[in-house]
Amino acid sequence: xxxxxxxxxxxxxxxxxxxxxxxxxxxxxxxxxxxxxxxxxxxxxxxxxxxxxxxxxxxxxxxxxxxxxxxxxxxxxxxxxxxxxxxxxxxxxxxxxxxxxxxxxxxxxxxxxxxxxxxxxxxxxxxxxxxxxxxxxxxxxxxxxxxxxxxxxxxxxxxxxxxxxxxxxxx
Amino acid sequence: xxxxxxxxxxxxxxxxxxxxxxxxxxxxxxxxxxxxxxxxxxxxxxxxxxxxxxxxxxxxxxxxxxxxxxxxxxxxxxxxxxxxxxxxxxxxxxxxxxxxxxxxxxxxxxxxxxxxxxxxxxxxxxxxxxxxxxxxxxxxxxxxxxxxxxxxxxxxxxxxxxxxxxxxxxxxxxxxxxxxxxxxxxxxxxxxxxxxxxxxxxxxxxxxxxxxxxxxxxxxxxxxxxxxxxxxxxxxxxxxxxxxxxxxxxxxxxxxxxxxxxxxxxxxxxxxxxxxxxxxxxxxxxxxxxxxxxxxxxxxxxxxxxxxxxxxxxxxxxxxxxxxxxxxxxxxxxx
Numbered sequence: 001x002x003x004x005x006x007x008x009x010x011x012x013x014x015x016x017x018x019x020x021x022x023x024x025x026x027x028x029x030x031x032x033x034x035x036x037x038x039x040x041x042x043x044x045x046x047x048x049x050x051x052x053x054x055x056x057x058x059x060x061x062x063x064x065x066x067x068x069x070x071x072x073x074x075x076x077x078x079x080x081x082x083x084x085x086x087x088x089x090x091x092x093x094x095x096x097x098x099x100x101x102x103x104x105x106x107x108x109x110x111x112x113x114x115x116x117x118x119x120x121x122x123x124x125x126x127x128x129x130x131x132x133x134x135x136x137x138x139x140x141x142x143x144x145x146x147x148x149x150x151x152x153x154x155x156x157x158x159x160x161x162x163x164x165x166x167x168x169x170x171x
Numbered sequence: 172x173x174x175x176x177x178x179x180x181x182x183x184x185x186x187x188x189x190x191x192x193x194x195x196x197x198x199x200x201x202x203x204x205x206x207x208x209x210x211x212x213x214x215x216x217x218x219x220x221x222x223x224x225x226x227x228x229x230x231x232x233x234x235x236x237x238x239x240x241x242x243x244x245x246x247x248x249x250x251x252x253x254x255x256x257x258x259x260x261x262x263x264x265x266x267x268x269x270x271x272x273x274x275x276x277x278x279x280x281x282x283x284x285x286x287x288x289x290x291x292x293x294x295x296x297x298x299x300x301x302x303x304x305x306x307x308x309x310x311x312x313x314x315x316x317x318x319x320x321x322x323x324x325x326x327x328x329x330x331x332x333x334x335x336x337x338x339x340x341x342x343x344x345x346x347x348x349x350x351x352x353x354x355x356x357x358x359x360x361x362x363x364x365x366x367x368x369x370x371x372x373x374x375x376x377x378x379x380x381x382x383x384x385x386x387x388x389x390x391x392x393x394x395x396x397x398x399x400x401x402x403x404x405x406x407x408x409x410x411x412x413x414x415x416x417x418x419x420x421x422x423x424x425x426x427x428x429x430x431x432x433x434x435x436x437x438x439x440x441x442x443x444x445x446x447x448x449x450x451x452x453x454x455x456x457x458x459x460x461x462x463x464x465x466x467x468x469x470x471x472x473x474x475x476x477x478x479x480x481x482x483x484x485x486x487x488x489x490x491x492x493x494x495x496x497x498x499x500x501x502x503x504x505x506x
Contacts, residue, residue, distance in 0.1 A: 009200055018200065021226035086203070095243075098229055099203035138210070138368050139389045139397065140410040140444065149203050 010087070010102045012058065016072045018100040019089030020062035023069050027061040031163050044158035050151050051078065057159055062089065070097060071160045077152035079104070084148060088156035094165060099153050195364070195381055200225050204232045205240075205346060207370035213357070214364035214381060224360050228353040228367075235352065238263050239345045241289070241338070248339060252289065255316075256335025259325055267328050269341065269348050269451075276344075276455045277319035280470055283459040285431035289338030290316040295429065295436055299418035312336075314434045343428075346373040347409060347454030354407075354450070366403075372410050373450050376403035389503065393440040393484050400501045407450035411457035413437040428461050437462055440484040446498050447477040465489035 010018055016026045031037070038052045060072040070091040076083045085103040090096055195214045198221040202209045209232060215221035240246040244253075247263050254260050262270070273286040290313040298305045305313070316336035323331040332339070341348075346369045354375045357365050364378040366386050376386045385402030390410065392398035401408065413426035418436065425436035443460030445453040456474065459467040460481050468491050471479045478498045479491040485506060494500070 007199075018202070018222075018226070021223075021230065088203075096203075098233060101201035101203075101208070104201070138212075138366060138371075138374065138386070139391060140368075140371055140374055140401075140408055149208060150206070153203060 008103050010100055012074070012102070015074065015087040015100060015102055016060040016062060016089070019072055019087055019098040020060075020069055023062035023064055025063045026072075027063065029059050029061065031057045031059055031159070033057065037159075037162065040162045041155065041158040044161055045154055050155045052155075057163075059160070059163065061164075068092065071164045073156040073159050074102065075152040075156045075159075077148040077155070079148045084152075086149060086152060088153050088160075090157055090160050094157070094161065096153055096157060099149060099156075101149075196221075198222060198225070202229050202232075204229065205236050205349065205369075206242075207346070209349075209370070210366075210368040212366040212368075213362060214378075215362065220360075221362075224357060224362065228356050231352055231356060232349045235265060235345070235349050238266050239269070239341045239348075241340055241342075248341060251330055251332065252338040255332035255337040259323070259329040259331035261328050262330045264328060265348075267324065267330060269344065270322065270330055270339070271324055272348075272451055273341070273344055273455065274319055274322060274324065276452070279473070280456075280459045280467075282319060282432060283430070283462055283467070283470075284343070284455050285317065285319045286339045286341055286344065287317050287319055287322055287332070287337055288429055288431045289340040290314075290336060291429045291431065291434055292340055292342075292427075293338070294434075295418055295425065298420050302420055304420055310434050317431055317434070343411075343458050344451060344455045346370060347407070347450040347452070349373075350375045350407065350450035369450075372415075373407070373454050374403065374409070375407045375450050377405060379404045385499075390444055390480070390482075391442070392482050392504075392506075393442050397503045398482060399480075399488070399503050401444070401446065402499045403446070406446055406448055407453045408444065408446045409450060409453035409457050410442065410444050411454070411461050412440075412442040413461050414440050426461075428458060430462050439464070442482040444480040444482075445471065445477065446479070447474065452477070468492075 033054050033056055041052060058074040062069045062072060070089055072087050072089040074085065074087050076085050083105065084101065086099050086101045088096060088099040194216050196218045198213045198215060198218050200211050211225045213221040237243065238247045241248055241252065243249060247266050251260060251262055276284045294305050294309060294313040316334055321333040321337060323333055350367055350369050350373045353367050354377065357377055362377055364380060367375045374388060379385045385404040387400050387402055388408060389397045389400045393412065393414065413428055414424065416427040417424045425438060427436065429436045441461050441464055443457040445456045447453050456471055456477065459470060460479055464483060465481045468479060468489060471477055472491050478494040481489040
């Protein structure tokens, strides 16, 4: 996610619609976390390592009329340096439909704050509009890391599997 | 009276564009599709319309992924791969179109771009798992199942992998195709200003942000430093690097790009950038440049309206012949 600039992309009330655009209503459910849930999530994630520090998870049941389209969960994962927050939508086929970034807290994933990068401009006025990164809209990169969102998506998949597909919350 | 009309006209000219520019709002969303992020930046008078267009675009990309994915055993591509050596089969129009385009690029690049590298990808993936280089015998077996000439296409909608064990991997072209489709959706809806960035490697620019003459895109070097910046306007850009993803075998790094004729992955650090009208073309043409370096520039120069840069671990960037006349490059840092 290194190319995104920090900021809020989606508010919580907008987020489920971003991953389930066809849904007409969303049922919001907060799932408290406990050791049992954490163990089950870890089991289902297999070799993928993730941090499970959350006290609770905000989830949604996406419906079109009375028909359930799928489930969504708001997830946090550590990006390059700081947590990123995103929502993951999973269809009834238990496959990820989409994920959408909600909050990103790192400007350009740290590249522009990189000491080595900034060193080049030592002595120049930081307000200088010619500083190349000030108006960079995006970074084209061969080495983008999307591991955090990949890990987080698997965490959401495991959570929704435990809670909705296997658990008592299925509606 | 006449002077009042002129004054009014001048006032309208002065206020008109400013008013419309002021009404433009930036809408940004980042989604996760095809195993990477898909970032949209739209300038639009109606943010809700922009958001709806983004949803439509994401839906289309998701639909394409269900056709092109080789992770999903039920995708049309997976079914074609499973059918290798067993005759022709009908495929969705999008898969037929993309395979046709891929085959065309294979012919024009002398087979250096080849989507039938699937068996080699599998061979090297397995080599990493076993932490052992593939044997000569296994390499020869995998190579025997690679070759775009054995990918047959029969109009209007049939494809055939003529040899058993063949498999197509659209990882080197699929994102570009999706970006082109998204660009089409945006243009058809009247969007005048947008940037679509798929995974940092496939980018399409529509118009320019308000007050700018283009979308300024920074390019990372092989060591991940920002090396230069390019302004994009109504064009596409793709970047590919040899060491963005790699296999580690016996302590040595092998890039995920494999030479389809020799069968071995690249080990040199190299980054290629291609700028052209189509993101599909841009993405495909970065591959020969990464594999062959600046030696592939003459091949790239045979494509119309196509510019390229090759960045190596040392030395100055190498540009395609007409680059300076058509594209901009502002150096951010030197080696």
